[in-house]
Amino acid sequence: MSxxxxxxxxxxxxxxxxxxxxxxxxxxxxxxxxxxxVTAFLGPSGSGKTTLLRCIAGLEPQGRGYLxxxxxxxxxxxxxxxxxxxxxxxxxxxxxxxxxPHLSVRRNLDYxxxxxxxxxxxxxxxxxxxxxxxxxxxxxxxxxxxRLSGGERQRVAIARALATSPRLLLxxxxxxxxxQARKAEILPYLERLHDELAIPVLYVSHSPDEVAxxxxxxxxxxxxxxxxxxxxxxxxxxxxxxxxRDKEASSFLDGQVLAxxxxxxxxxxxxxxxRLWVPGAHRPPGARARVRIQARDVSIxxxxxxxxxxxxxLPARILEMGASEGPRLLVKLGLAPxxxxxxxxxxxxxxxQSRDRLDLTxxxxxxxxxxxxxxxx
Amino acid sequence: MLExxxxxxxxxxxxxxxxxxxxxxxxxxxxxxxxxRTRSRWKGVVxxxxxxxxxxxxxxxxxxxxxxxxxxxxIGQFTQWLGIGLLPFxxxxxxxxxxxxxxxxVVQPLQNAFAACGDRPLEVAATLRAGPWDRFFTVALPLARxxxxxxxxxxxxxxxxxxxxxxxxxxxxxxxxxxxxxxIYDHVExxxxxxxxxLAGGMLVFSFLxxxxxxxxxxxxxx
Numbered sequence: 001m002s003x004x005x006x007x008x009x010x011x012x013x014x015x016x017x018x019x020x021x022x023x024x025x026x027x028x029x030x031x032x033x034x035x036x037x038v039t040a041f042l043g044p045s046g047s048g049k050t051t052l053l054r055c056i057a058g059l060e061p062q063g064r065g066y067l068x069x070x071x072x073x074x075x076x077x078x079x080x081x082x083x084x085x086x087x088x089x090x091x092x093x094x095x096x097x098x099x100x101p102h103l104s105v106r107r108n109l110d111y112x113x114x115x116x117x118x119x120x121x122x123x124x125x126x127x128x129x130x131x132x133x134x135x136x137x138x139x140x141x142x143x144x145x146x147r148l149s150g151g152e153r154q155r156v157a158i159a160r161a162l163a164t165s166p167r168l169l170l171x172x173x174x175x176x177x178x179x180q181a182r183k184a185e186i187l188p189y190l191e192r193l194h195d196e197l198a199i200p201v202l203y204v205s206h207s208p209d210e211v212a213x214x215x216x217x218x219x220x221x222x223x224x225x226x227x228x229x230x231x232x233x234x235x236x237x238x239x240x241x242x243x244x245r246d247k248e249a250s251s252f253l254d255g256q257v258l259a260x261x262x263x264x265x266x267x268x269x270x271x272x273x274x275r276l277w278v279p280g281a282h283r284p285p286g287a288r289a290r291v292r293i294q295a296r297d298v299s300i301x302x303x304x305x306x307x308x309x310x311x312x313x314l315p316a317r318i319l320e321m322g323a324s325e326g327p328r329l330l331v332k333l334g335l336a337p338x339x340x341x342x343x344x345x346x347x348x349x350x351x352x353q354s355r356d357r358l359d360l361t362x363x364x365x366x367x368x369x370x371x372x373x374x375x376x377x
Numbered sequence: 378m379l380e381x382x383x384x385x386x387x388x389x390x391x392x393x394x395x396x397x398x399x400x401x402x403x404x405x406x407x408x409x410x411x412x413x414r415t416r417s418r419w420k421g422v423v424x425x426x427x428x429x430x431x432x433x434x435x436x437x438x439x440x441x442x443x444x445x446x447x448x449x450x451x452i453g454q455f456t457q458w459l460g461i462g463l464l465p466f467x468x469x470x471x472x473x474x475x476x477x478x479x480x481x482x483v484v485q486p487l488q489n490a491f492a493a494c495g496d497r498p499l500e501v502a503a504t505l506r507a508g509p510w511d512r513f514f515t516v517a518l519p520l521a522r523x524x525x526x527x528x529x530x531x532x533x534x535x536x537x538x539x540x541x542x543x544x545x546x547x548x549x550x551x552x553x554x555x556x557x558x559x560x561i562y563d564h565v566e567x568x569x570x571x572x573x574x575x576l577a578g579g580m581l582v583f584s585f586l587x588x589x590x591x592x593x594x595x596x597x598x599x600x
Contacts, residue, residue, distance in 0.1 A: 059500055085503035086511075092504035098497050102519045111515075112505030119506055164505060 014168070014200065018055045018065035020048075020224075027051050027063075027224040033217065035070050038194050038201040040211040040232070043221030049204040051224075053170050056202065057092050058085040069168060089120060091161030091199075093171040097153035099145035105156050106141040109163050116164035126165040126197065134196065135159045135189050151182035155189060162197070169201045175210060183210075190214055212236055212252040212292065213376055237345040239322035239330050249295040249330065251346040252376075257287045266311075267375065272343030273335030277311040280375045290376045295330055297371040298348035302358055305367055312370040317342055318362055327351050331360070333368050346370070379575055385552045386560040386576075393468070393556060394536040397475035401483040401532045402525070404476065409487030410517070428481045435478060439545025442474050446546070466548050471556075474542040482531040490524020491517060527591065534587045538580070 013035040020027040027048040033039050041049035055063035058075070067075040074083045091112075099108050113128060132138050135155045145153060154174055161169065174190075175183045187210070194201070194214060205211050211218060211232065218235040220228040228241055235241065237251055255271035260282045267280045269289050278291055305313055315337045322330035328351050334342020348368060360366070412424055430438060446464045447453045453463055464470035498520060502512040518525075540558040547554030549563065557576055564573035 057504060059503070084508075085500070086506045086508050090504065092501075094497065094501065098501045100498065100501070100516065100520075102522075111502070111507075115506035115511075160505065 012070060014056075014070075014202075015068040016052070016056055016065065017067075018052060018063050020051055020055065020060060020063050022062070025051075025224060027055075029224075029226050031219065031226065033200070033202075035200050036198060037216040038203055038214050039217045039219065040215035041202065041204045041219050041221055042206065042208065042211050042235075043227075044206060047221040048224040049206075049221045050172050052221075053092075053172050053202060053204050056168075057090060057170055058083060058088055059092075086115075087119070088168075089116070089164075089166055090168045090170055091164055091166030093154075093158050093161050093169070093174045095173045096177045097145075097150070097157040099148075099153055099157055099160070101145050103145075104141070105137065105143050105145070105148070108145070108156060109141075109160050112160055113163040113165075116166075120165070126162055126199075128163055131159045131162045134162075134192055149182070150178055151185045154178060154182075154186060158186075158189070158193075162193075162199075166199060169199045171201060171203045173204050173206070176206075187213060208236060208246060208250065209248070209292070212250070213290070233344075237332060237347060239320055239332055239347075247296075249347055249349065251293050251295070253291050253293070253344050253346070255289050255291065257283045257285050257289050259285055271335070273337075273340070274312075274314045274344070276314075276370070276373055278373045278375050292374045292376055293346050293370055294372070294374075295347035295349040297373075298333070298346060299369045299371070300331065300333075300348055300350055300354070300358065300360065301367045301369055303367070305369060308369070310369045310371060312373060314346075314368045314370065316346070316366055316368040318360055318364045318366060319345065321355070321360070321362065324352050327353070329355065331355075333366070335368075338365050379572060382551050382555075383560055383572065383576065386555050386557050387579075389468075389552065389554075390537055390556040390558075393471055393475060394533045396472050397479060397536045398483070398529055398532040400472065400476055401479060402529065405480065405483040405487055405528065405532075409484045410491055410513070412484070412488045413491035427484050430478050431481050435539060435541025436545055438477055439474060439542040442470075442477065442542070442546050446470060446473065465546055466550060466554060468553055471543060471547045471554055474546045475536045475539060478539050478542045479532045479535045482535045483528040486524045486527040486531065487521065490521035490527075493524075494520040523594075526594070530587055530591050534584060538584065 014031065014033045016029065016031045018027060018029055025046070029048070029052055041052065043049055051060060054060045055065060056067060064077040065075060066077070067073070073081060074088055075081060100111065103111065109128065132141070135158055137152070137155055137159055140148060140152055140156065148156065158174065175186055178186065191213065203211070203214060215232045218230065218232050219226050220235060220241055228235055228238065233252060253271040255269045255276070258268040258270050258275065260267055262282065265279060266277045267283060267289070269276045269278055269291065271291065276291065283289065314335055316333040316335050318331060319334045319342065320332040322332070328349055331348045331350060333346050333348055335344045335346060336342040346368060408427065412420060412427070443465055444450050445452050446456070448457070448463060456462065456464055464473060494517065498516050499512050502516045507515060538558065540562070543554065543556055543559055549555050549559050557580060561573050561576045564570070564576065
């Protein structure tokens with residue numbers, strides 16, 4: 001491996017084409033992503049997300065394919081070229097933390113950092129101190145892994161991967177093995193990662209919630225193929241994807257705090273096409289805020305509804321009606337005052353009876369009554 | 378009560394067990410690593426060959442080794458060609474016999490220890506830029522440490538307890554091939570029960586203490 005990989009001049013980002021066949025399973029993907037941002041692989045277990053991630057890391061010896069990262073060919077099975085895992089400048093976070101049990105936290109962090117420093121000399125874009133601060137593990141450095149909680153272990157594992165200054169970060173359901181409280185503990189760190197480090201991330205998940213908070217772009221997997229790809233918000237609002245059939249099907253809106261009402265403890269938030277009252281703690285005006293609205297918390301009214309306990313009644317237009325699921329169906333609403341284009345979407349889950357009784361039609365102007373809006377940290 | 382010749386037998390037994398265990402660890406580690414990780418169809422064959430001494434009478438191993446290492450055997454002719462003479466009835470011959478005889482007691486705990494750590498730690502190490510040798514020495518070996526302790530104890534203790542192979546291959550030459558188990562046999566043959574008691578009792582206590590150490594350290598001595 002003394003010859004450097006050939007450079008393709010105008011290639012940027014990741015190109016991955018893989019074909020894996022096992023008895024009862026086949027993965028066939030052709031993926032192109034820019035060299036920045038968080039791309040989520042979303043889909044049920046067994047749909048090929050993890051297999052693709054392992055192929056990209058070089059951990060699946062049967063994976064035949066073609067992989068170019070920022071102009072460097074990492075794999076070209078047709079020409080018999082396959083860079084072994086330890087020569088690919090990537091970081092990998094496994095589902096379970098997988099710290100080396102015989103090494104302290106500090107030596108776990110040093111394990112990859114030292115080796116990476118040897119194989120890629122020169123200044124390192126990610127400093128160890130920065131990683132330790134980012135993941136809040138400064139007080140754990142001298143502990144052994146068996147003295148850490150599940151959440152702490154996963155934070156150390158993420159830090160260990162980052163400490164190698166990876167040029168590509170692969171994360172395989174890093175939160176799946178954790179309970180709700182531990183997830184809530186780690187998610188803010190992952191969000192900071194996204195905001196503070198300019199490393200492209202491929203993130204495997206089966207949780208639309210997690211993906212909504214972290215991803216810029218989503219690839220939806222089913223049966224070893226990519227079924228849909230696009231910006232996170234658009235994909236999460238698609239009615240034709242299995243995501244919409246999830247009991248928790250939700251829409252996510254990015255907005256800005258307009259004001260805080262301390263008397264009622266409500267935030268007033270501007271999202272594209274609407275203003276929302278959301279329960280929450282004080283945030284300064286102008287702060288970014290992402291909210292989640294579950295489809296089952298949205299009902300549809302014709303005309304202006306009368307006095308009601310519901311805080312958020314938003315003018316909206318029916319953009320799409322999904323296929324029925326038993327007695328119910330999903331409706332995609334564009335948030336828009338009459339006569340304007342919809343700037344954002346929310347989903348409403350209503351009964352078929354209501355659809356027929358109200359005689360809902362595509363393009364109709366209605367009001368969305370939103371029973372609950374959750375502020376995402 | 379014990380004579381000079383008995384102390385020589387004890388010293389020789391300990392030297393034999395130490396030498397054999399060290400050689401077994403060096404030879405057994407790559408075998409165990411291969412057996413733990415291979416998907417080759419030869420795995421079963423090699424595994425069965427390694428386990429053979431568990432079931433064969435030691436006299437069978439001794440007999441075939443005697444033939445192979447002897448003046449007309451392939452290895453015997455090779456050692457003569459090398460100018461080191463013949464191995465039977467020498468200390469080196471006993472070491473060769475012991476290595477075969479105790480092989481499964483070293484390879485199997487190591488194989489189980491390597492299998493128990495699984496692929497994941499090695500995959501993690503690979504994503505942290507460690508090459509294959511690096512992964513082996515910095516991850517696989519440390520994680521298999523309990524297996525190495527078990528393998529060393531069992532290999533040593535089992536070699537101390539060998540009799541049949543020694544008798545076939547080494548005979549009974551004081552200070553060269555006369556180990557404790559053979560010395561006990563001699564004492565009994567000569568009706569020197571007092572001396573036999575001291576040596577046999579010592580072996581009993583030694584073996585019990587070794588196994589006690591092993592079983593109190595880990596309830597499953599094979600891992």
